[in-house]
Amino acid sequence: MAVLAPPPEPVVAAAATGGWRRRLSGRRTRFGLLNATPVVVYLLVLFVYPIFSTLLLSLKDEDGGFTLHWYADALSGTSLDILLITLRISAETSAISLVVGFLLAYWITRLRPIWAGLVMLVVVVPHFISALVRTYGWIILLGDHGLVNETLVALHVPGAPFQLLYNELGVVIGTTSVMLPYTVLLLYAVMRGVDRGLIAAAASMGAGRLVTFFRVYLPLVAPGLVNAGILSFILCLGYYLTPALMGGPKQTMVASLIDEQVMKNNQWNGASALGVILLLLTFAGLLSLRLVKSVSEAAKNRGGA
Amino acid sequence: MSELHVMSEKQSPPTVASPVSGAGKPLSVTKVRKTYGAMTAVDEVSMEIGAGEFVTFLGSSGSGKTTTLMMIAGFVEPESGSIVVGGRDVTRLAPQKRGLGFVFQQYLLFPHMTVSENVAFPLQLRGLSKQEIRTRVGETLEMAGLSRFARRRPRELSGGQQQRVALCRALVYRPPVILMDEPLGALDKKLRDQLQTEIKRIQRELGLTVIYVTHDQEEALVLSDRIAVMRDGRIDQFDTPQELFERPRTPFVADFLGAANFLPGTVESDDAVRLDTGGVLRIRRHDLASGVRARAAVQPGRLAVCAPEDGFCTGIVETVTYVGTLVRVTIRPDGADTCVRLEIPAGRAPLMGDRVGLTADPRDVSVFDGTAG
Structure with missing residues (x-):
């Protein structure tokens, strides 16, 4: 999550504009700078420096010279496959957690406030438990002799027991459960803001449920859907624990690959290149979020022109 | 107007039974009743409302006026009794199948649509051609003096302007009856007076049947052809303003109006x-x-x-x-x-x-x- 922390913009902006000397001499400015110092130092040491050294590391060959071959390695062969798998699993996770999160959040908005609070707690509380414990919980539930499969066998469901672990299904179940609280929280906040009266208004004019949903409700919660979708996608990209424990060899994700390169192969440069690629993908995700927002803003403004 | 083209292409097939019809239709309410727990909100209310008539339900809060209106609109289902609009029994129909118009106190314009998109919405539901929608929306906004706001979004308008848009949206498809739930309740006195005049003018020009709910007796007297004075879920008296004023049938009416x-x-x-x-x-x-x-x-x-x-x-x-x-x-x-x-x-x-x-x-x-x- 540290990647998402905002850069110390205000200071840079103030210094970059003309007459910065005059600006800096103001008492309020000086006080402001003093206040900003701890944050700036903190970010420089713990955020800017590590990123730059990772970047440098990824561009150095064994002798310390400049090279791009770590990137070439990362974007070819099994590395590329792993990258694509990561993207696919992240996309699946964000799609499923959007759909499930949408239904869950919608249901919560229709509950009485006291029940809504309670359900919200149930959704969020698992997040306070260590991710490791939660993942093992899933492994116990989803194993060949786990609760889920035992129940399905007892119900004589054809094909049971199913392989629910150590494959893509297992990984997606695990990551979805991790992302769900984020999507539910984001969507719930947007849905609460939708005036139920608008639904009644649409009905009064003759709009059926489907038309009301697609023409009125969905456009109003769309910003939340975009936010939640991209956030869960980004979070999933760099997720390590669940894919490592609940996936098989075919579900290795980039984070596991980095771990392997550092811990087993002592290959820091390659790991750095992968890290930079992950970071760029995250930026791409955030950028597309901005893009979607500005496009929709532009569409709105076109209406007002 | 390009956004209208885009919008109507996305539209789903019309789900509404009633087409865009002419002027106002008569409405009759027979012995409708609604209770909430031990409280009787509306107690066997009956009334006949003529085509093109402006009727006001007048009463203080808890008198059952809004519940009666909501039953006519279809948002509240009566336990017994019937509601007939223009000869069609709508008692058990969902609101969207009744084809009526409704103006809410809180305006309830769609915030993601422009003014003209808001007004076009009910016409799109009825499957009108783009050309006709454009003409109708233009005419209706013109009549309400809103033409220059057509491309604005609701949040860029004042309360009075928003309520005018809501009014346009409710009458653009010529519903047989337009229901208004304290539409001017959130506006200040001066604006209220102005909009009362406009509502009355439009209602007369188009021959609309309007049912209007308010607790403001002055507003009721200014607007209405007939007023139903309501109390404790019943109609005390349903008469012209003059009759109510000069020949009150209950002490409550005499006190409340005069x-x-x-x-x-x-x-x-x-x-x-x-x-x-x-x-x-x-x-x-x-x-x-x-x-x-x-x-x-x-x-x-x-x-x-x-x-x-x-x-x-x-x-x-x-x-x-x-x-x-x-x-x-x-x-x-x-x-x-x-x-x-x-x-x-x-x-x-x-x-x-x-x-x-x-x-x-x-x-x-x-x-x-x-x-x-």
Whole structure:
């Protein structure tokens, strides 16, 4: 999550504009700078420096010279496959957690406030438990002799027991459960803001449920859907624990690959290149979020022109 | 107007039974009833509303006026009774199948659509052609003086403008009946007056059937062809403003609409009441038995001062307040605890402390059973 922390913009902006000397001499400015110092130092040491050294590391060959071959390695062969798998699993996770999160959040908005609070707690509380414990919980539930499969066998469901672990299904179940609280929280906040009266208004004019949903409700919660979708996608990209424990060899994700390169192969440069690629993908995700927002803003403004 | 093209391409097939029809239709409500737990919100209310009529449900909160409106709209289902619009029984239909128009107090414009998209929405639902939608939306906005706001979003408009848009959206598809739930309740006095005039003008021009809910009696009097005065889930009286004012059928109506003075006494004959303060008040014919305790009701504007010996009672002038061309006078009749309120032309005002008599035309005096609320 540290990647998402905002850069110390205000200071840079103030210094970059003309007459910065005059600006800096103001008492309020000086006080402001003093206040900003701890944050700036903190970010420089713990955020800017590590990123730059990772970047440098990824561009150095064994002798310390400049090279791009770590990137070439990362974007070819099994590395590329792993990258694509990561993207696919992240996309699946964000799609499923959007759909499930949408239904869950919608249901919560229709509950009485006291029940809504309670359900919200149930959704969020698992997040306070260590991710490791939660993942093992899933492994116990989803194993060949786990609760889920035992129940399905007892119900004589054809094909049971199913392989629910150590494959893509297992990984997606695990990551979805991790992302769900984020999507539910984001969507719930947007849905609460939708005036139920608008639904009644649409009905009064003759709009059926489907038309009301697609023409009125969905456009109003769309910003939340975009936010939640991209956030869960980004979070999933760099997720390590669940894919490592609940996936098989075919579900290795980039984070596991980095771990392997550092811990087993002592290959820091390659790991750095992968890290930079992950970071760029995250930026791409955030950028597309901005893009979607500005496009929709532009569409709105076109209406007002 | 390019956004309208885009919008109508995305539209789903029309789901509404009623096409875009002509002017207002009649509506009849028969013995509808709705209870919430032990509370009876609407108690067997019946009424016939003619095509092109402007009817107001007037009452304080909890009188059942909004519940009745919501049952007509379809948002609340009556336990019994029936609602027929233009000959079609809609009692058990969902709101979207009734084809009525509704204007809400909170405007409820779609925030993600422009003004013209909002007004076009109900037409798109009815599957009209793009060309026709554009024409209709243009005409309707023009009529409400909103043309230059067509491309704006609702949040960029003032409350009054938003409510005008909501009005356009409700009448653009010519629903047989338009329901309005305190549409001007959130606006300030000046804007309210202005919009009342506009609503009335549009209703007359288009021959709309309008049912309007308000707790403001002045608004009801200005707008309505007929007013249903509601109390405790029942209609006390359903009449023209003039009838309600001049011939209130219950003390509540007399009080609520005319702020009447109530004078306690005993019925003496079929056209007179002997007041507790001593005098005999001539009243219009009534059906109460002689000797029954009764209350005579006179509006403040229908009382006059006269020489002490000519009046049905005498009293001392306590306050005189000028309000423009009228003067509000309070007079304490001899032997009474409460004052009588008068509104008389400024030229005929007595002075404070004067000893005067009170008179009233018998036709302006209603009489009610003394025990009735």
